[in-house]
Amino acid sequence: MNLRRLWAVVIKELRQMRRDRVTLAMIVGIPVMQLVLFGYAINLNLRNLDAGIADQARTSASRALVMDMVATGVIRPVLQVDTPEELMQALRQGRISVGVVVPADFERRRFEGREAVQVLVDGSDTVVQSAAVQLAQVPLDGVPVRNDRPLRAGSTAAAGQVSVVAFYNPQRRSAVNIVPGLIGIILTMTMVMFTAVAIVRERERGNMELLIATPLSSSELMIGKVLPYAVIGLIQTSLVLVLGLWLFQVPVRGSVLDVYLVAMLLILANLALGLLISTKARSQFQAMQMTMFVFLPSILLSGFMFPFAGMPRVVQWLAEILPLTHFLRLVRGIMLRGARWWELWPEVLALLAFIVVMMVVAITRFRKRLD
Incomplete structure (x- = not known):
């Protein structure tokens, strides 16, 4: 082996990496991103869960109890209602994660x-269930919690005067929470990469110039190039739904049509993002590298792997930009809580806005690059 020739090849590769800004960004950016996300943004110790309060007793003791629960830091009251039915509606719509019901005969029961x-508790997220159990340890004005009664079926409660009842996933099966989210993960990974690579591949082969020479605007x-991938995305959605029901008995409590509707919104959002990446990438390898910068934050910050409520406020604002964040709220609300898509309209509007902005920017950049 000639060390001089070997050294020449090493120098050549280092110079090529230095010229490739995307590769250089991955060498530095991926470790930094993972360190910051896992060290700063990811937190399994949930605090400040959005909660609704239905204090029907309205006595000094009931108000003191609610204040004691808030003092634990587990919940943050964002909704005051009069009846448990209103709390259940808010849970189903995803407006709150926890509801506290104090009955009118609270003093006598106590x-x-x-x-x-x-x-x-919204049991569709098993981590939220675990955090809410801490509320069952709050004593009632000096009356200690009893722990001598067995747990009731369908609840995750410390047996005593404060009980915690989990809805939508009382058995705490992880598959119920994971499978709906997998639809979003698969669509995010495949749709962005397929679109970005497909456009760049046409450019590398010289076909794009031929297409531009046609009367097509x-x-x-661009829309014609991505529409076939929308069909592929719907097929992937169907596969996950069928296998989830067959292998893991994951329920679809809402409308299947609503599931496909919100899946199409995510597909269009990811296709638009893939188009934007394709206007920046110079090769298929660069397109795949840039896709990783989108996929990694999406899987870590969207609430799929780690609880959204445990992230710092600044990181939550960043996660709101990601389409997967809104899709997870939509698909879990429809499949697990039986909500309709119009009851979750803020998430629908967020996805629509993302689609419009990404498509406009991508089409504008496409015209500037290839005119």
């Missing part, structure tokens, strides 16, 4: 040692 307070060309 002194008789019966169940006096009920905590309703830039909008017609």
